[in-house]
Structures are given as C-alpha cells and as structure tokens.
Amino acid sequence: MxxxxxxxxxxxxxxxxxxxxxxxxxxxxxxxxxxxxxxxxxxxxxxxxxxxxxxxxxxxxxxxxxxxxxxxxxxxxxxxxxxxSHDMARMQDPKRVEAFGRYVKLERELVAVLQASVARDQELMG
The missing domain is CATH 1.20.20 (F1FO ATP Synthase)
Structure with missing residues (x-):
C-alpha cells in the first residue's frame, strides 16, 4: 500500500x-x-x-x-x-450518506457558533 x-x-x-x-x-x-x-x-x-x-x-x-x-x-x-475490505453497496446506503451529510452540516454550524463566540469574547477582552 x-x-x-x-x-x-x-x-x-x-x-x-x-x-x-x-x-x-x-x-x-x-x-x-x-x-x-x-x-x-x-x-x-x-x-x-x-x-x-x-x-x-x-x-x-x-x-x-x-x-x-x-x-x-x-x-x-x-x-x-x-x-x-468494504461492501461498496452499503457504503452508498442512503442512511450512511445522510448521516455524513448531517455531520458536515454540524461542522458548518460549529464554525458559525465559534465565530460568533470568538467575536463576543474578543469584545469582552476589550
């Protein structure tokens, strides 16, 4: 490999x-x-x-x-x-694909939450 x-x-x-x-x-x-x-x-x-x-x-x-x-x-x-070895048909299972999509969506949400938190905390720091 x-x-x-x-x-x-x-x-x-x-x-x-x-x-x-x-x-x-x-x-x-x-x-x-x-x-x-x-x-x-x-x-x-x-x-x-x-x-x-x-x-x-x-x-x-x-x-x-x-x-x-x-x-x-x-x-x-x-x-x-x-x-x-992986079962490639199962890799394409809609539930798995949907779960990964949720993960990516939550990553984006976390980025937005952290950006807002950083802005608020920087204000507190002066």
Whole structure:
C-alpha cells in the first residue's frame, strides 16, 4: 500500500483533530470557570448557588475534556490500521450518506457558533 493511499485508519487519524481541539476548548472553558470561582461572593444564597453551579460545571467539563483527549489519542493510534475490505453497496446506503451529510452540516454550524463566540469574547477582552 502506498503511503498516500487513503485508508480508514488514516481517515480516523486525520479526523482526530476534531475531538482533540474540542477537548482543549472544553478544558480551557473549565479553567476559565475555575478562575471565576474566587470572584463569587458566597455570603448569600445566590452566591452559594452560583458557586455550586460552577463547581459542578467545572467537574463535568473536565470529564468531557479528558474523554475527548482519549478519543483523539485512540483515533490517532489507528493511523496504520490495515485496509479492510468494504461492501461498496452499503457504503452508498442512503442512511450512511445522510448521516455524513448531517455531520458536515454540524461542522458548518460549529464554525458559525465559534465565530460568533470568538467575536463576543474578543469584545469582552476589550
């Protein structure tokens, strides 16, 4: 097999950037939430509720970030997977084609969401 021949393993490795970067983004969000904690006054019920909410979200975001990092590592590790035979008729299954179309649509939506988020966050930074 030539080095430039596309395989499913190479495809997995190429797409590993998605969960890797998403995991890094989620980890950075957790860090920002954590750094916000000391600013919350916990002397009243609203402050205690906000503090508790942030603590929960920090833990959840860290779990998600770790899982995404692990998935990205696994995907990268499959780069040299031997090429398996595929049923080409099933590759053209409308459900599979539709599912891939949904994935691409969501990629576009994520780009738009991130662009809006970056613009808003840059405003906050001044």
């Amino acid at each position: 030539a080095d430039d021949e596309q395989t499913c393993g190479k495809g997995l490795a190429e797409h590993a950037v998605v969960p890797r970067v998403m995991g890094e983004l989620i980890a950075a969000l957790a860090e920002n939430l954590e750094l916000h904690l000391p600013t919350i006054q916990t002397s009243d019920p609203a402050g205690r509720a906000e503090h508790a909410a942030y603590e929960k979200l920090i833990a959840e975001h860290r779990t998600i970030a770790a899982q995404l990092a692990a998935v990205a590592t696994h995907m990268t590790g499959y780069r040299d997977l031997a090429m398996a």
